[in-house]
Every structure is written in structure tokens, then in C-alpha cells.
Amino acid sequence: MPLNVLFAARPERWETYEAPLKTALAEAGIKARLATDMPADEVDYIVYAPNSGVEDFTPFTRAKAVLNLWAGVEDVVGNPTLHLPLARMVDHGLTQGMVEWVTGHVLRHHLGMDAHILGQDGIWRKDVPPLAPDRRVSILGLGALGQACAETLGRLGFAVTGWSRSQKEIDGMTCLSGDKGLVSALQSADILVLLLPLTRGTENILNAKTLAHLPRGAVIVNPGRGPLIDDDALLAALDKGEIGHATLDVFREEPLPAEHPFWAHPHVTVTPHIASETRPRSASQVIAENIRRGEAGEPFINLVDRDLGY
Template identity: 65%
Template sequence: MINVLFAGHPTRWPEYQIPLRDAFAKAGLSVDLRTDHAADQVDYIVYAPNSPLQDFTPYTRTKAVLNLWAGVEAIVGNPTLTQPLARMVDFGLRQGMVEWVTGHVLRHHLDIDFDLEHQDGSWTRHIPKLARDRKVTVLGMGELGSACATALATLGFDVTGYSRSPKSHPGIRCLHGADGLDQALTGAEIVVLLLPKTPATENTLNARTLSLLAPGAAIINPGRGPLIDDDALLAALKTGQVSRATLDVFRIEPLPKDHPYWAHPRVTVTPHIASETRPETASEVIAENVRRSEAGQPLLYLVDRALGY
């Protein structure tokens, strides 16, 4: 019998209980899934960083901590966490992000907001570029970023991808490193941020890097709030260097009611909904990782502690 502790936020247990049990059974695993296993009897922990469990020291038998979120920045630095940590990458998370990003890229590409702002009886026509003539840069070419970049390239956009380490994807110009970041941003008309949150990525978009964009560029951030210097973005919106921004993530969440983003006519705020872990598909990934571990195979999506993701 494999003892699995569900240590996500307590409110999520009713949503995950049945999908997890079904996934374990489908994988042929004999699992005792609970929220109250004795710490020294736990083989695997299904985890979310907003869990009450923050001290991993008693979990001496635990073979792996399996995160329910794609982001691990809130847990990877925990000094008590010595067990292997796997992040969540699943179809539902990936597909949700692709749909959200594609929708907002098309919104800015077609300048749908222009049409909404001119519903005043005047026959004001504007003809958008074709996708092949629109330069889109995706910052972050991990699982989510590469999926979004591929979808946008399939639609015909001129896509450049940027990552900290070298990557290669068919139909996408891939750049990396400090020089690569500047090249990726120079002349970009739409920028999608999907980098992880690390000390090295904080304020990736700042006054200097925003100045590299094509005048009137659009910013789309479903990644992490600290990737953007908020004051620099507001200043760029004021000058018109950035024409619009769609922001799903923020340094403080929920976004404070008095934050200038709420009332800004060129900013769209969405409440961290770009992509959500879905119990049915996430449970399949959790079960597969337990199966792999029990078979002596390497875990999927293992976090590199040195890199922070």
C-alpha cells in the first residue's frame, strides 16, 4: 500500500479526492489517499504552496512532493524541503494558457478595443495587419511558453521566443541569454510574459527594456507579477510607448482596490484566471509520477533547485 497525503489547501480536497483516487486506480496503484496520514508514514505528498503544511522535516519516508501548481517559487526555497519536488505540467493547464494567451494576442492584434471605443455612430475604419506582419515575442519557453508560441506561430504570427537557456522549436526564432533578451524585445509589437519568478527575472520589463519595443506595443502578462516594473509600465502607457496591457498576475493579489491599474483606460485586469490546474487532468499527472517513482523511473517535471523552477 502506498500512502499519499493530500496537502493542498483544505478547500480543494473535495474537488481532488475522487479524481485522484480514480487516477491512481487507473494507473494500477494501490493507494491510501488521505489528508491525515502520520508524517513518518507518508510516501508521497500532493501539495500546493498555500497548504498549512510548511515544515517537511517530519516526513522522513516521503519519496517526492508533487506540486499541484506550475509555479514553485513559494516553496522551492523552503529549507525544510529536502525531498524531490515536481511541478505541475498537464494538458488542462497548458491548454487553458494557450487559449487565454491566443485570445488576448488576437484581441490586441486586431485592435478590438479600438472598435469598442468607437461605437459612437462614426464609420471609422481601421484595417489590422496580417498575422505574418505582427511581431510577437514570448518571454519564457518552458512548457507553457513553448505551447503558446507554437499556437501563435501556427496562426501565422512572426514569433520570437526567449529563454534563459538555449531552446529550439520549429517555426519559432529562439533566443537566449542577456543579449538574446534585448534582441527578442527590440521591435516587438506584442509581448507575452511566461517566465518563472526568480531573482534573475524580476523586473524583466523595466524602463530600459520597454524602450526597446515597437512604439505602441501591447503587453500581456499571465506569468508572474514581479516580471514587470509597474511604475515603468505605467510611465510607458502614459507616453504611448506601450498602448495597452492585459495583466492577469500582480505583485500583490488580490490587486489592491486603489491600484492605478484598475482605473487605467489602457489596462485590462483579470483576476489570475489565465490558466488553472484542473483536478481531472492534474490527477493523471500526479498518478503517473507516483507510478514512475514506484517503478524506479525518473520523475516528470522535476524542479531544479539551483534554477528555482
């Protein structure tokens, strides 16, 4: 008998995921009926986006897991009706996209590209940037995405420091944790990259107090979560010249309202949440692998720790 797999996401997602999911399931040897609507008590697995219409998981009495389409789970992990295993999305397409975006913007600020792209004024200014080993980069968040970005920047020669909630050991990188470690990571950041999950402990982790630990003129690159930063505190630090520039891909409200001061600020770059997008083909392979594991009695991959929130 085929498995019943409910695709619970917005209609436009179904248009892009239907064919890749069916292909991935077939390649994994899984016989499944994939649909956007079916009786809740007949569903075996839920492929889920938190902005779908499914909010009450109580009727899904037969379901074995919820397989999130997004890397972030803050919009679902606290749902009191969800008692099923919840897996977040970690796929190589998403990781590759993040690595490319972060590396590109770190190199942009490291090399001072804006001065040449925007400053074609006929004046020959020979300002030679330091080499990568002399540019200190700190990454807050050492999950799959943070580690991948850190490894790539390290291979380019940057002096990379990583900070995470719990202590980690990664070859070739200084790893810090805890409150004191956070202060050290900030103090040693010419360029700061935010790749933390959004939890009660990370919201507003960059605020007036912590921003003050950054070297004057430091650059902030945030492709993680908008609420990691206190917007007002960041704007104040930018206006005072304490922070040199902020390149922001994620925001508290998206799309970012046209009247938000980030749009017009001369030292802010806004990108429209494009740093890392889940690719249907690679994401479908991850989903199919988790369904295969569930049916084989193997542990699911990328399971969310409910206590930690990610």
C-alpha cells in the first residue's frame, strides 16, 4: 500500500515541488501518494511550510513526522499541538547558496569594492586592502550553514572565529561559547556574520550593549534572522559611525516596508531574503531520505531539539 504524503504549503510551492518530490520518492524506492489535500487521519508524513494553512496537528493521528521545507523552525517548534518528530531542512542547495552569498559579501567589504563601484569620480585613490589573514571575521552560529561558511572563508585565508551556544571544536578555527566567548568574538570581528537560529536566547543578541564590543567601523552581515538585531540600536550605531556598514538579508517584517529607514540609510545594504533559498530538487531528496528512514526504522536526520528550539 502506498504511503500518504501530505504537501502542506502554499499553492505556488506545490507547483515547484510536485515533480521533484515525485521523482525523489521514486528514486528512493518509495511508493507514495503525494497530494495537497487528504483526510488527516490517513496521512503518514507531512511535508510542511509554517505559512501553510495547517496549524492544528491533532487530527494527524497516523502521521510519523513533520518534514519542514524551511531551515528555520521558530514558527512551528512552539506549536502546542505538534507532538510528532519535526525535521528542519538542511540540504546542499541551501548550504551552497548561503556559502556563496556570505562569501561574496565578506569579500565585497574586505576588498572595499563599494568605493570603486560607487566612487567613479576621476580621483585615483590607491587604497590597497589587507590580505585575508589580516582581516578578522567572526561568525555567530556554527550549525550546518555557519560551519560551511566558516570553512570556505578559512580556505580563503581569513582569520575566522566562530561562536555557538555550546562549545565546538572545528579544525583551523577558533571556537568560542558562552557570554565571555561572545564578547571575545565580537571584539575580534572586523566583519561579523550572523547565522544563529532565532530563539528566546538569540533574539536581539546584537543590541546597544553588544554592538559596543565591535571594533569601530566593523561590518555586520546578517543572512540569519532579522530579530537577531535590535534595529534601533543598529541604526544608532551606524549614525554614530561606530558600525561601518550593515548588509542585511533578513528582517523583522518581510517584505521590508518601503518606509523603513534601512532602505535609505547610506551605510545599509538591503537584499530581499535571497541569501539562501531551498532548492526544490535537492530539498526533495532530503525529504525522500527522511521518509525512507522512517519506513526503515532508522533515525530521522536534522531532527529539531524542542528544548533548544532548533
